[in-house]
Amino acid sequence: MLHFGMKPPFSYPDFLALWEPDSLLWESGSHSALLKEWEKFNRSLRNELVRTRAVKKGKDPNKYLRGSDGLDPFIAPLAHWAANQDSPMEAESYLDKIRWEKIEELKAGHYFDIEFLAAYGLQLQILERWRKINTCESAEILERLVRKI
Secondary structure (H helix, E strand, O other), rough: OOOOOOOOOOHHHHHHHHHOOOHHHHHHHHOOHHHHHHHHHHHHHHHHHHHHHHHHOOOOHHHHOOOOOOOOOOOHHHHHHHHHHHHHHHHHHHHHHHHHHHHHHHOOOOOHHHHHHHHHHHHHHHHHHHHHHHHHHHHHHHHHHHOOO
């Protein structure tokens, strides 16, 4: 069982290697309803962040948006809160907790089927990201990410 903030038990590539050739199922998301929902959610979250950050910087968000899933009224306030934090670490942690909770929601009712494994892989990627952030100059990396818009 994975928990947000824990050290990853192994790397995402090692996880994928355990399931070859099935690893392509969650790399492309082509066969997983969970991954399709995840991609839609994550794209909506990223687009809301783009909208909020672009307006804040006086830029046109339309050239940065990806996909056309429309607006999600539940995601907008989450993105707005994160984009207005002084601490990039706090904002990124908040966003990854939101992502983590969405994955938990999506995997409800799945018990060691392909959807559960896909959710496990997604959560493992979040843990790996934080392992890297915590072992590097994390504040500097996050500052650069936030400034990119």
